[in-house]
Amino acid sequence: MEVIRLSGDYLAGKGVDDGRLNAEQLLAHVLRTERLQLYLHFDRPLGEGELADFKRLLKRRAAREPLQYVLGTAQFRTLELRVDPRVAIPRPETEYMIDVLLRAAGGRGPFDAALDVGTGSGAIALALAAEGIARSVVATDVSAAALELARRNAGAAGVDGVEFRAGDLLGPVKGGTFDLVLSNPPYLAEADWLATEPEIREWEPRVAMVAKESGLGVIRRLIGGLDGLLRAGGWIGFEVGSEQAATVAAMIEACPGFERVQVHDDLAGRRRYVFARQLAGVGNGNGDGEAARSGRRRRASRNRSR
Ligand SMILES: C[S@@+](CC[C@H](N)C(=O)[O-])C[C@H]1O[C@@H](n2cnc3c(N)ncnc32)[C@H](O)[C@@H]1O
Numbered sequence: 001m002e003v004i005r006l007s008g009d010y011l012a013g014k015g016v017d018d019g020r021l022n023a024e025q026l027l028a029h030v031l032r033t034e035r036l037q038l039y040l041h042f043d044r045p046l047g048e049g050e051l052a053d054f055k056r057l058l059k060r061r062a063a064r065e066p067l068q069y070v071l072g073t074a075q076f077r078t079l080e081l082r083v084d085p086r087v088a089i090p091r092p093e094t095e096y097m098i099d100v101l102l103r104a105a106g107g108r109g110p111f112d113a114a115l116d117v118g119t120g121s122g123a124i125a126l127a128l129a130a131e132g133i134a135r136s137v138v139a140t141d142v143s144a145a146a147l148e149l150a151r152r153n154a155g156a157a158g159v160d161g162v163e164f165r166a167g168d169l170l171g172p173v174k175g176g177t178f179d180l181v182l183s184n185p186p187y188l189a190e191a192d193w194l195a196t197e198p199e200i201r202e203w204e205p206r207v208a209m210v211a212k213e214s215g216l217g218v219i220r221r222l223i224g225g226l227d228g229l230l231r232a233g234g235w236i237g238f239e240v241g242s243e244q245a246a247t248v249a250a251m252i253e254a255c256p257g258f259e260r261v262q263v264h265d266d267l268a269g270r271r272r273y274v275f276a277r278q279l280a281g282v283g284n285g286n287g288d289g290e291a292a293r294s295g296r297r298r299r300a301s302r303n304r305s306r
Pocket residue numbers: 087088089090091094117118119120121122123124140141142143146167168169170184185186207208209218
């Protein structure tokens with residue numbers, strides 16, 4: 001307890017939120033035990049080696065390296081994923097997006113073919129496959145280094161059915177069609193990124209966080225490439241900044257062939273998720289079929305009645 005108290009105060013002094021909790025997690029990691037066990041053995045002295053290992057991790061955290069990088073893992077839904085500065089740390093908001101999308105899609109059965117654009121550690125793609133939400137999954141990322149780790153995570157989790165492809169946005173899946181497309185793209189404006197905590201700004205990959213056009217550049221290009229990608233009745237789901245959701249929804253509204261464009265809240269009540277469904281009869285590259293035209297007609301009449 002003495003070690004936890006002193007190191008918790010030390011981390012707090014370095015500006016770490018929840019310094020004590022972080023100290024407990026680091027110590028539990030070094031002792032290969034659960035946090036609760038620390039309290040049950042509050043008077044257990046640390047061996048020299050244990051103390052040295054703990055100090056090494058404590059120093060890294062004090063330098064504001066994210067806790068998950070120091071521990072080397074992050075939990076994502078049912079999976080424990082390896083993470084390091086090659087990939088963004090998977091967030092609870094992204095875990096929750098999957099639940100919200102499944103509710104919006106009305107509890108439909110497994111998707112045949114899903115796509116995760118900007119997979120990073122593989123979080124979304126691997127969760128879709130591991131939980132049987134999709135039968136097959138393609139995961140893309142522009143970062144070859146991220147894909148290396150994502151592939152390793154797939155192997156470690158024993159998840160089959162995920163194919164990883166390197167390249168820019170939808171480039172690696174040209175000609176393919178999917179019935180679920182999810183993405184948590186980079187969406188921070190440069191100025192907002194500069195104002196983030198050191199854990200993000202100095203440690204997580206910039207390419208995972210920042211996009212041009214006030215953060216909208218990547219998502220705009222992604223939406224621009226959707227024509228023909230979705231199978232009839234398929235769903236898209238994007239995680240975006242809370243100030244961006246309405247703009248992103250409007251971008252999708254302006255595309256032919258989508259219906260039920262909707263914005264949902266994350267667990268903190270922020271408008272973070274934008275979903276839409278591909279109209280039946282559109283897709284597979286035509287992008288301008290009758291359903292697309294009727295979608296445009298419906299939008300036009302809705303706009304008139306506003
Ligand atoms: C916010 S991270 C999301 C990672 C993971 N999907 C998650 O939710 O934890 C964004 C990811 O998009 C990737 N990315 C950025 N620009 C991209 C592009 N133009 N094409 C493909 N992937 C891109 C980054 O390398 C990064 O892995």
